[in-house]
Amino acid sequence: MVYVELLKEKESELTQYEIKELQEEVRRLAREKNAVILSHYYQRPEVQDIADFVGDSLELSRKAAQTNADIIVFCGVRFMCETAKIVNPTKKVLHPNPESGCPMADMITAKDVLRLKEEHPDGEVVAYVNTNADVKAVSDLCVTSANAVKIVQKLDSRKVIFIPDQALGNWVKKHVPDKEFIIWQGFCPPHFEFTAKEVQKLKELYPDAKLAVHPECHPRVIELADFVGSTSQIINYATTCDAKRVIVITEVGLKHTLMKKNPEKEYIFPESMNYCGSVYCCTMKGITLPKVYQTLKEEINEVKLPEDIIEKAKRPIIRMLEMST
Numbered sequence: 001m002v003y004v005e006l007l008k009e010k011e012s013e014l015t016q017y018e019i020k021e022l023q024e025e026v027r028r029l030a031r032e033k034n035a036v037i038l039s040h041y042y043q044r045p046e047v048q049d050i051a052d053f054v055g056d057s058l059e060l061s062r063k064a065a066q067t068n069a070d071i072i073v074f075c076g077v078r079f080m081c082e083t084a085k086i087v088n089p090t091k092k093v094l095h096p097n098p099e100s101g102c103p104m105a106d107m108i109t110a111k112d113v114l115r116l117k118e119e120h121p122d123g124e125v126v127a128y129v130n131t132n133a134d135v136k137a138v139s140d141l142c143v144t145s146a147n148a149v150k151i152v153q154k155l156d157s158r159k160v161i162f163i164p165d166q167a168l169g170n171w172v173k174k175h176v177p178d179k180e181f182i183i184w185q186g187f188c189p190p191h192f193e194f195t196a197k198e199v200q201k202l203k204e205l206y207p208d209a210k211l212a213v214h215p216e217c218h219p220r221v222i223e224l225a226d227f228v229g230s231t232s233q234i235i236n237y238a239t240t241c242d243a244k245r246v247i248v249i250t251e252v253g254l255k256h257t258l259m260k261k262n263p264e265k266e267y268i269f270p271e272s273m274n275y276c277g278s279v280y281c282c283t284m285k286g287i288t289l290p291k292v293y294q295t296l297k298e299e300i301n302e303v304k305l306p307e308d309i310i311e312k313a314k315r316p317i318i319r320m321l322e323m324s325t
């Protein structure tokens, strides 16, 4: 494997043959080193295809907690790698691109959370898992888009401080009307900025299609949807519903799994429409096959967190895993 340095320079131009060769080499290394490769659905298709497991945020945190592998290569954004480290601190967790963070996670700091707690001492801080480790460390409970409504419904406290995603916060609030919500105004740029007007155009073009959207989308987009759910919930809905065509408003990486699971259907993602924008997460796509290869081969880009942060951040994550079984 002398070509990896070259591949790094032209990773977007790999031939099918080079991709296959590199994928085989990554799998060989994973076996040799007893490494498990985890991938989020928003990853590039060629990265998803080398993973031992592809899943949504909740499924991936469960897998990370359960694995017996010595090394976890996490193909996702930074908060996901941190979660894997927090639930399994003795393992070596490698992040193929340490620069791949989540812009929404960076929209709130631990200091902001402490101030919110001071202002609302009777509130419970519910943190979307898309938060940095130090923010989790000062939160009471984590949720993902797959379990947020169910978990918040189970809480005893009447006041919920929901951070950092306003879209998911409003979605949960709608389903839990008996609680008071303080909602932080963070958002996921790719999902939140996709407009209802663009969705209407797609609906007019495909009047027979069902519309499935992620709860990180703008409330006006959510209003138009036939189904709202996390990535794995969308997969389940889109591949099994009656409609032959489904318009899907979430990150385009999901199309790969949909096509694999049920190629009989047509999945319409906005990126294919030249008059629409797209829902494309640049940081998720910052993980490339050559980066995965180099990271595993050289065992670089290890995720490191201070011990006290691991200890404190573990509580809200474990509480979530227990409450969502």
Ligand code: 13P
Binding pocket: 055, 056, 057, 058, 102, 130, 144, 145, 146, 188, 216, 229, 230, 231, 232
């Ligand atoms: P889920 O996989 O939980 O649906 O989350 C989507 C997301 O934006 C992760 O960053």
Ligand code: SF4
Binding pocket: 077, 101, 102, 103, 104, 105, 130, 188, 189, 190, 191, 216, 251, 281, 282, 283, 284
């Ligand atoms: Fe963050 Fe949105 Fe990208 Fe998910 S899709 S990692 S929430 S920016």
